[in-house]
Amino acid sequence: MLRPQIKLNAKKEIYVPGDKSISHRSVLFCALSQGKSEIHGFLEGEDPLHTLHCFESMGLSVSSLGKGSYAVVSPGKHNLKSPKGVLDFGNAGTGIRLSAGLLAGLPGIEATLTGDASLCKRPMARIMNPLKEMGAEIRSIDGNDRAPLHIQGKQLKDYSYESTIASAQIKSALVLAALASGISIEYKESEVSRDHTENMIRFLGGNIIHHSPVHFTVKPPYQFEGTKYVIPGDISSAAFYIVFGLCAGGSEPLLVKNIGLNPSRIGILTVLHNMGGKIEIVAKRVECGEEIGDLLVYPSQLKRTVITEDLIPSIIDEIPILTIAGLFSEGGFQISHAEELRAKESDRIQSMVSNLEKLGVKVNETKDGYEFGEIQTIQSTKIETYMDHRIAMSFAILSKLSGVALSFDDTSWVDTSFPGFFEILESM
Numbered sequence: 001m002l003r004p005q006i007k008l009n010a011k012k013e014i015y016v017p018g019d020k021s022i023s024h025r026s027v028l029f030c031a032l033s034q035g036k037s038e039i040h041g042f043l044e045g046e047d048p049l050h051t052l053h054c055f056e057s058m059g060l061s062v063s064s065l066g067k068g069s070y071a072v073v074s075p076g077k078h079n080l081k082s083p084k085g086v087l088d089f090g091n092a093g094t095g096i097r098l099s100a101g102l103l104a105g106l107p108g109i110e111a112t113l114t115g116d117a118s119l120c121k122r123p124m125a126r127i128m129n130p131l132k133e134m135g136a137e138i139r140s141i142d143g144n145d146r147a148p149l150h151i152q153g154k155q156l157k158d159y160s161y162e163s164t165i166a167s168a169q170i171k172s173a174l175v176l177a178a179l180a181s182g183i184s185i186e187y188k189e190s191e192v193s194r195d196h197t198e199n200m201i202r203f204l205g206g207n208i209i210h211h212s213p214v215h216f217t218v219k220p221p222y223q224f225e226g227t228k229y230v231i232p233g234d235i236s237s238a239a240f241y242i243v244f245g246l247c248a249g250g251s252e253p254l255l256v257k258n259i260g261l262n263p264s265r266i267g268i269l270t271v272l273h274n275m276g277g278k279i280e281i282v283a284k285r286v287e288c289g290e291e292i293g294d295l296l297v298y299p300s301q302l303k304r305t306v307i308t309e310d311l312i313p314s315i316i317d318e319i320p321i322l323t324i325a326g327l328f329s330e331g332g333f334q335i336s337h338a339e340e341l342r343a344k345e346s347d348r349i350q351s352m353v354s355n356l357e358k359l360g361v362k363v364n365e366t367k368d369g370y371e372f373g374e375i376q377t378i379q380s381t382k383i384e385t386y387m388d389h390r391i392a393m394s395f396a397i398l399s400k401l402s403g404v405a406l407s408f409d410d411t412s413w414v415d416t417s418f419p420g421f422f423e424i425l426e427s428m
């Protein structure tokens with residue numbers, strides 16, 4: 001396996017920016033709640049800022065209260081107005097899919113939603129088809145089930161849906177449509193996907209009846225009022241430095257502070273533990289219905305493990321950086337059952353495999369994953385990021401750990417989710 005060229009011999013603590021999933025949702029729930037809310041710990045990355053600006057153009061009044069903090073006043077969901085221009089969600093699948101659901105359920109709203117070249121390649125039929133069954137008027141302007149999407153908001157009807165894809169974006173788009181239209185929705189998924197939307201409904205006093213861990217019903221009334229959201233650090237961003245701390249040599253742990261530890265997001269900790277990584281959770285607490293803690297990450301010798309299918313939804317965003325951990329592991333790395341990776345900001349199976357091959361790694365690609373054996377060396381190359389922040393950050397961590405110089409076609413994508421990523425890397 002690769003040997004780290006960096007050693008952690010002094011205690012170090014870092015903070016990562018706010019959770020991206022919760023930041024998007026905080027804006028949407030502010031819009032659904034009449035009156036004044038406050039958001040603290042908001043991720044000021046391009047993705048959630050796009051969502052914030054889109055809803056500002058529909059009548060949310062937003063003022064800054066300092067770094068990551070905003071006061072947001074909503075006129076109430078029925079008083080949101082159609083935007084004058086096209087709503088641009090940039091690179092953000094969560095932003096466009098969740099907002100599409102919410103707007104589709106608001107009678108009288110008319111909007112066109114779009115994004116950058118990466119977003120306009122991503123599949124939208126997964127939300128459009130069930131939304132249409134609910135009574136929504138949503139269509140792809142180019143007729144290809146991709147953005148740009150045109151929505152004419154409608155009063156939707158009670159709905160029951162069973163999704164074959166374990167996707168929090170599909171689940172949340174449909175639930176937000178139901179909240180907007182004031183109807184009930186019964187939802188069943190194949191595996192538990194992240195449940196921040198459900199947590200926020202409960203936090204706001206809404207009613208969710210769970211029939212099983214993957215099956216629930218949400219029922220009106222939805223009389224949400226403005227409140228205060230406190231958003232923890234994003235475990236998907238922390239993951240880059242968790243892997244860094246484990247794979248670096250030396251003797252001292254890295255302390256990663258104030259991280260969201262929602263049980264549907266911590267598959268990364270399970271997988272790294274199974275790989276032999278030592279991570280301790282300290283200072284556990286709950287804020288706005290979400291579990292939070294600090295992570296003590298100790299330099300550890302990692303080894304290959306089997307990643308089972310049930311873990312995939314909870315590590316879906318962390319597979320690129322887990323792959324980098326695999327380069328430092330005895331026995332290499334394997335991932336399967338992860339075809340959903342092909343529908344992310346880039347086709348992450350192809351993006352990882354092609355870049356690993358450029359490094360000289362012999363990789364076997366399959367339909368739903370890839371595999372490589374124990375690695376001894378890698379060579380310097382130019383990484384193609386494919387407009388994908390997590391591809392850029394994963395290989396930047398690899399370069400720092402291994403001491404092998406890597407150049408990049410474009411690292412600006414990092415700002416979609418993790419402003420300050422390179423400053424932390426520099427400080428290591």
Ligand code: S3P
Pocket residue numbers: 020021022094166167168169170172193194316317340
């Ligand atoms: C997200 C859900 C996941 C994840 C994305 C954020 C969310 O997507 O990959 O980064 O906030 O709901 P899917 O639900 O499509 O798997």
